[in-house]
Amino acid sequence: MSTLNELTLAGALKGLASKDFSARELTQAHLDAIADADQLNAYLLTTTETALAMADASDARRAMGDVGALEGIPLGIKDLFCTNGTRTTAGSKILGDFTPHYESTVSANLWRDGAVMLGKLNMDEFAMGSSNENSAFGPVVNPWRANGETQQLVPGGSSGGSASAVAAQLCLGATATDTGGSIRQPASFTGTVGVKPTYGRCSRWGIVAFASSLDQAGPITRTVEDAAILLRSMSGHDPKDSTSLKADVPDFAAACTRSLKGMRIGVPKEYRVDGMPGEIEKLWADGMDWLRAEGCEIVDVSLPHTKYALPAYYIIAPAEASSNLARYDGMRYGVRVDGADLTETYEKTRGQGFGEEVRRRIMIGTYVLSAGFYDAYYIRAQKVRARIAEDFKKAFETCDALLTPTAPSAAFKIGARYNDPVQMYLNDIFTVTANLAGLPGISIPATLDNAGLPLGLQVIGKALDEETCFAVGGALERAAGFNAKPNKWW
Amino acid sequence: MSVDAKTVSKIARLARLEVAEERLAPLADELNGILHWIEELNEVDVEGVAPMASVEDVPTPTREDKVTDGNIRDDVLASAPRTEEGFFVMPKAVE
Numbered sequence: 202m203s204t205l206n207e208l209t210l211a212g213a214l215k216g217l218a219s220k221d222f223s224a225r226e227l228t229q230a231h232l233d234a235i236a237d238a239d240q241l242n243a244y245l246l247t248t249t250e251t252a253l254a255m256a257d258a259s260d261a262r263r264a265m266g267d268v269g270a271l272e273g274i275p276l277g278i279k280d281l282f283c284t285n286g287t288r289t290t291a292g293s294k295i296l297g298d299f300t301p302h303y304e305s306t307v308s309a310n311l312w313r314d315g316a317v318m319l320g321k322l323n324m325d326e327f328a329m330g331s332s333n334e335n336s337a338f339g340p341v342v343n344p345w346r347a348n349g350e351t352q353q354l355v356p357g358g359s360s361g362g363s364a365s366a367v368a369a370q371l372c373l374g375a376t377a378t379d380t381g382g383s384i385r386q387p388a389s390f391t392g393t394v395g396v397k398p399t400y401g402r403c404s405r406w407g408i409v410a411f412a413s414s415l416d417q418a419g420p421i422t423r424t425v426e427d428a429a430i431l432l433r434s435m436s437g438h439d440p441k442d443s444t445s446l447k448a449d450v451p452d453f454a455a456a457c458t459r460s461l462k463g464m465r466i467g468v469p470k471e472y473r474v475d476g477m478p479g480e481i482e483k484l485w486a487d488g489m490d491w492l493r494a495e496g497c498e499i500v501d502v503s504l505p506h507t508k509y510a511l512p513a514y515y516i517i518a519p520a521e522a523s524s525n526l527a528r529y530d531g532m533r534y535g536v537r538v539d540g541a542d543l544t545e546t547y548e549k550t551r552g553q554g555f556g557e558e559v560r561r562r563i564m565i566g567t568y569v570l571s572a573g574f575y576d577a578y579y580i581r582a583q584k585v586r587a588r589i590a591e592d593f594k595k596a597f598e599t600c601d602a603l604l605t606p607t608a609p610s611a612a613f614k615i616g617a618r619y620n621d622p623v624q625m626y627l628n629d630i631f632t633v634t635a636n637l638a639g640l641p642g643i644s645i646p647a648t649l650d651n652a653g654l655p656l657g658l659q660v661i662g663k664a665l666d667e668e669t670c671f672a673v674g675g676a677l678e679r680a681a682g683f684n685a686k687p688n689k690w691w
Numbered sequence: 692m693s694v695d696a697k698t699v700s701k702i703a704r705l706a707r708l709e710v711a712e713e714r715l716a717p718l719a720d721e722l723n724g725i726l727h728w729i730e731e732l733n734e735v736d737v738e739g740v741a742p743m744a745s746v747e748d749v750p751t752p753t754r755e756d757k758v759t760d761g762n763i764r765d766d767v768l769a770s771a772p773r774t775e776e777g778f779f780v781m782p783k784a785v786e
Contacts (some may be wrong), residue, residue, distance in 0.1 A: 287768065302766040400746050420726045442692055443752055444745070525708060532781045534770035543782040544707070552709025560708055564718070565725060567706040578729070579778070584741030587737050590743060623719065623728050639746025664746075 205230035210274055210373040210427035211454075217220040217273045224263070224273030227330045228256035228317050229274045235319065235371045241342045243356075243366040245280050246288055247320040255317040256314035262315065269315030271434050273505055277372035279363050280321040281328055282308045282418075287318075291409040292326040292359075295529050296538040297570040304556030305407025306439045306522065307376060307418050314434045323362030326556045327526065328383055328411045331628035333361025334619050335558045342548070343391060343612050344369040344687035348653035351690075354612040358627070359386030363393040363421045368687060373378050373539065374422040374431045378408060380415045381514055382608075382632030382670040385644035388421055389607035389657030392646040392685060394428045394674070395421045395633075399665050401446035402432075404439030412521035415514075415636045425645065429453035432667070440665030448665055456668035457675035462496035467671070468650050471507035472631055475610060479604045482652045488604055488647065488658045491680035494675065502596040506588045510634045513589065516582035517637075522559075523566025529554065590638040593661075602669050605631050607644040609658035635661050643670040647681040655685070665668075693723045 205227050208216065216222055235247050252275065259273040264559050283301035290296050291474040304312070312318070325335040332355035333341040341361040343354040345368065356365040360377035364387035367375050377384040377398035388395025396419040397467065403418040409417065418433035433453050439445040468489065473482075489499045531537035531550030538549040555563065571580035609630055618625050641664070644657040658677055662670040694702070694717040699722065703710040710718060764777060773780040 235774075297770075299770055302763070302769060440752075441755065445746060446747070446781050462740075494703075506735065509732055510737055512731050514727060515729055515734075527707075531772060532766075532779055535772065538773040539782075543784050545709075546782050547707040548709040551707050555708070560710075560719065561725075563706050563720075564699070564702050564710060564722060566696075567701050568722070571702065571705060580742050581732055581737060583744060584737035584740040585732055586738065587743035590746065623724060637746075643764060 205363070206234045208373065209424050210422060210430055211424070213274060213373055214272070216347030222258040222670070224259040224317060225253065227273060228252050228275045228319070231319055231372060234290045238369055238371055238691050239366050240337050241344060241369055242333050243323055243341050243362045243369065243371060244277065244320045245290060245323050245338055245362070248318055251287065252317055252319050258317050259317060267549065270314065270430070271311060273317065274315070274317045274373050275317040276311060277319050277322045277363060277366045277375040277676050279324055279360055279376050279559055281378055281409045282376055282410070284308055284318065284321065289321065289687070290338070292324040293555065295535050295551070300528050300532050303407060306404035307435045310434055311436065316434070317542070319323050322375060324362065325359035327409065327522070327556060327560050328359040328378055328380055329522070329558050329562055330358040331382070331386060331625050332618065333358040333617065335556055337556055340615055341365045342615070344691065345391060345654055346687070354614045355390065355615050357390035358510065359383040359423060361617070364393055364395070365620040366386055366390070367393045367421050367423060369691070374420055374427055376418060376435065377421045378416055379636065380411050380518060381636050382629035383420060384419045385632045385642055385657070385659060386608045386628055387642040390612040391654065392655030392683065393421050393423055394425050394646065395419065395489065395644045396428045396432055396438065396667070396670070397485045397635060397642050398432060398667055399446070399641045400450070402436050402665070402667070404437070404442040404445045406439055406441040410525040410660060412518040413525060414521060415518060417684065425671060425678045426454055426457050428643070429457050429671050446665070451669060453671050456671040459668070459672040460464070460601055461492065461672060461688050464497045465500050465600040466492050466497045467500050467502035467596050467603045468672065469504045469507065469596065469603060469605060471504050472605045474630065475691050477609055481609065483657060484648050484656055484658065485604070485606050485608050488677060492678060494680065496674045500600050500622065502600055503636065504592040504596055505563055506585065506592050507634060509585050510589055510637055511630060513582040513585040514633045514637060515626060517586060519562040519566035520570050520579050521562045521649060523564070523570065526559070526563055546582060557638070562593055569649070579608045586637050589634055593638045593640060597663050603661040604673070605659045605661065607659040609632060610652035611650050611652065611656055631659060640664055641667045641670050644672045645681070646683045647677060648683065649685055693726060694719050
């Protein structure tokens with residue numbers, strides 16, 4: 202029974218349904234795998250007792266014929282989702298041992314559908330980062346290593362714990378969040394599937410806020426079908442989030458095998474950036490060939506404001522973050538560091554509680570919102586954002602979805618880019634546009650590079666058209682035949 | 692535009708972040724690196740473009756004006772670093 206954690210989520214649902222194993226056995230197999238993977242630092246907390254109790258309850262429900270869409274499926278939860286009675290840190294020290302008395306809507310939806318919580322997953326502090334080196338609890342390690350090397354690689358970020366845990370088979374799927382690429386880039390770095398749905402598809406209620414107009418939850422899994430199953434449970438309108446969309450949630454899994462005949466796939470010329478590795482160029486061309494073979498027409502499109510997306514993002518996201526993170530004042534929750542008076546208490550609490558990158562972004566955000574600079578920076582960035590959204594609208598007049606690489610490189614070494622913020626920010630060059638425009642995007646593992654590291658392709662769809670992303674993603678997955686797994690060294 | 696150590700000190704005060712004196716100048720350099728990069732946005736023609744605060748083209752929803760939550764004082768206080776008799780305890784705010 203030690204290999205139950207190697208199943209896909211869909212395969213585990215079948216095995217549970219045919220009583221090949223119980224939810225408790227499936228959960229125990231994962232707890233064993235987690236206990237054996239401390240070196241990856243993917244889990245910040247393993248909720249062993251809760252997991253086994255939830256698994257037993259699931260087995261009891263199944264025996265009564267009460268079977269939910271995720272009945273008995275063990276999942277990892279990014280530590281940005283508040284979980285009732287279970288410590289939630291957002292990867293920061295400032296929250297101390299914060300233990301919410303409420304449950305995020307997305308995780309509540311998973312438990313409603315019968316899923317089992319294995320624990321809370323490591324992440325960049327407040328979801329700010331592209332390498333998971335910004336966690337206050339130490340970096341997550343990518344289970345993948347370059348051929349013949351023992352050097353540790355980053356799993357990407359900010360959902361690095363989610364991606365690493367899924368790739369290393371420490372859960373059947375994980376929740377994650379994506380503000381500028383934090384689901385798709387780590388998926389690309391770890392050979393997993395990551396979906397950022399349309400803005401508003403998943404409720405943000407109970408998810409620690411970073412940049413509210415950009416944040417969106419989504420799944421990381423090992424197959425496209427698994428992502429479709431998990432996203433369906435995560436999605437849905439929630440009156441507690443005023444930006445949550447009142448839209449029906451389709452059967453995403455049914456879309457994964459849909460025919461692509463006659464579909465037009467756009468290839469944005471501005472995504473051919475200087476210095477992109479030849480292997481990524483080739484993968485992109487292969488992706489086009491695979492889709493042509495499925496009956497798609499590949500069309501050239503232009504997204505002229507692409508190069509301004511990251512600079513605009515690095516005004517808008519820090520501005521929203523500086524406002525959202527004002528709540529960490531050491532009075533109502535988290536850790537307080539006493540000073541001589543109230544102001545000094547605030548300053549010491551925040552100066553010592555936040556990590557370096559979070560402080561940097563709060564400073565940028567405060568600056569661009571301050572008197573005299575608001576129009577020049579913040580309002581201008583919001584206007585550029587409108588231009589970027591307009592670019593997509595025009596492109597979608599001539600195509601049904603876009604095909605791009607997910608990230609401009611494979612996973613890099615821990616420490617390699619840590620001291621150059623702008624270089625680090627460039628990781629999100631292909632993913633951030635979908636956040637600014639609110640569009641759904643999926644990353645599919647498609648090949649290994651010459652060093653033996655995974656590379657992903659991204660499909661971006663129209664708003665609320667995740668189904669096309671799943672259809673194209675499913676076809677790419679079948680054509681790529683990617684079934685490589687990291688060699689276990691941990 | 693660029694910031695100097697004095698401006699960094701002012702921003703830090705606005706953000707209520709303690710920054711050690713010797714960190715002000717290096718922090719100014721870091722922020723200038725980012726601000727310089729952000730200045731590319733000045734190349735974009737944004738004449739007549741409305742600023743976009745949300746991607747959603749729907750009005751903010753409203754609900755009936757009635758109490759739907761509350762009476763959870765102990766839950767709310769449970770996470771506080773210091774409480775006393777059902778209240779948050781904080782340093783004196785008004786002299």
